[in-house]
Structures are given as C-alpha cells and as structure tokens.
Amino acid sequence: MIRDLRQEYPREVYFGLFENRKVGVAYNTILKLLGTKEGDVLSDDKKRRARIVLFGHSWGGSAVVSLSRKLERAGIPVALTVQIDSVAKPFQNDWLIPANVLEGVNFYQTHGLIQGRRKILPADPAHTTILGNFLWEYKGEPAECHGFSWRGRLLSKGHTQIECDHEVWLQVRALLGRHLPNPVHAQTDASEPALLPLRNDRDGSQQR
Numbered sequence: 001m002i003r004d005l006r007q008e009y010p011r012e013v014y015f016g017l018f019e020n021r022k023v024g025v026a027y028n029t030i031l032k033l034l035g036t037k038e039g040d041v042l043s044d045d046k047k048r049r050a051r052i053v054l055f056g057h058s059w060g061g062s063a064v065v066s067l068s069r070k071l072e073r074a075g076i077p078v079a080l081t082v083q084i085d086s087v088a089k090p091f092q093n094d095w096l097i098p099a100n101v102l103e104g105v106n107f108y109q110t111h112g113l114i115q116g117r118r119k120i121l122p123a124d125p126a127h128t129t130i131l132g133n134f135l136w137e138y139k140g141e142p143a144e145c146h147g148f149s150w151r152g153r154l155l156s157k158g159h160t161q162i163e164c165d166h167e168v169w170l171q172v173r174a175l176l177g178r179h180l181p182n183p184v185h186a187q188t189d190a191s192e193p194a195l196l197p198l199r200n201d202r203d204g205s206q207q208r
Helices: 002-008 023-033 044-049 059-073 143-147 150-155 157-163 166-177
Strands: 053-057 078-084 101-108 129-137
Touching: 023 059, 053 059, 053 166, 059 078, 078 166, 101 166
Parallel strands: 053 078, 078 101, 101 129
Antiparallel strands: none
16 A cells, blocks of 8 residues: 555655654654754744654554654644554553644454454543444455465454455555645546445444
C-alpha cells in the first residue's frame, strides 16, 4: 500500500515505514520534515502545518500510540491514528489515545493466542474522536494468507488473517485518503477507495 501511495504522491506527501521499535527514528523524521530538530521549539505555524497520519499492525499499532504521545509532548498534532490488531509490549499502553490526536480508529480480531486490543478510548473526548472499534470475524481464510508459515497460521491465525486481509487495508487506505491532497493524476471518484459500511464493536462485527 505504501509503495502504491508513493507512486500516487511522488512529491506532495512523505510516506515512511518504520519498525515498531524505532519510534525515536520516526519521531526525528517527523521533526526534520517539519523543518526543525529535537530540542528546538516548534513555532505555532509549523504546528498548524503538520498533517500527520499514523497506522500500524500488532506491535506497530502500539507504537503508533507511543509515537503520538511523544509528539504530544512536543505540541505536535496528529490528524489520525489507525491501529490494526494492536498488541502492547510490556509496560506500554495502546488503548488510551492522547489528546493531540484528532481521530482514532481500531480494527481487531479475537481468535488465537494473539488477539488485538478490543477498545481504544480518548484521553480527552473534547479533543479526540474515536471513529470506532471494529471487530473482524473470519469464517474462512483470506487468499493472501496462504503463504504464511504453518506455525503462524496455527498459533496466531486470526492475527495473521487480519494482517493480510485486503478489505482491512482498503479501509485504511480510505481513511488515509480523507487527509491526503488530491494527486495531480487523481483517479475518478468511481475508482477511488471508499469506506465500507462498518458497524461498531462486537455486536456489529465484519464477517469474512
């Protein structure tokens, strides 16, 4: 998905891909893109110009929240956080979304040894809107999952399924699109990714 987005926005937007343990590297990259460095005081103008969207799967989902908190301490806003089957490392908190985040959304599943965070909440509801906590249920296995190891499919099948579920990533792409500029070579409205009609929480799970 990032590869496709880089082709679609060759100059207008920066798309970074970071390992979950490299929150500091991601943070410093954001500061550099904003035209500053760690320890500097960001001007109000630079803060207003920040258009940051963060998303991640598993430990990456938890890293999204950790990075948002680090940005909050610097007074930098985050437009959107997306967590896909978020799993917190020890001593991490991946369920309380900091007040510098405008919108947060959570996709999760509840099968196997590794299960995603079921519910995220705003630290300050006056500043952060939680778009939803969406449960994805799998009756069958997405075709894209057939290449995974038998061990991964046996011990963490649901966690693997949601990672390679094309429909989940279509949702992520549509959510990102709400915060991206119109590319010069924009698609027609009919072919642009759109948000599917999702229902919130366990009573409205998405069946696969």
